[in-house]
Amino acid sequence: MNGYEFMGAYWLPILIGLYIIARCGFRCWNRLMRHMNVRKAGWPPAHLDADGDFKADTEE
Numbered sequence: 801m802n803g804y805e806f807m808g809a810y811w812l813p814i815l816i817g818l819y820i821i822a823r824c825g826f827r828c829w830n831r832l833m834r835h836m837n838v839r840k841a842g843w844p845p846a847h848l849d850a851d852g853d854f855k856a857d858t859e860e
Contacts, residue, residue, distance in 0.1 A: 807814060849855050 801809075844850055844852065847855060
């Protein structure tokens, strides 16, 4: 069995494996960037409360 026959017979598991690898890579990168942003700017930002909801405008 050569490579083309293998890929023809098992294309779905190969695609699922590639999807899992790509998803894991994206999440690792995303979490790294999120960690660096929170470390740099702190949490919560001025426009959010402690659990991440937008603050209510009480300046009326």
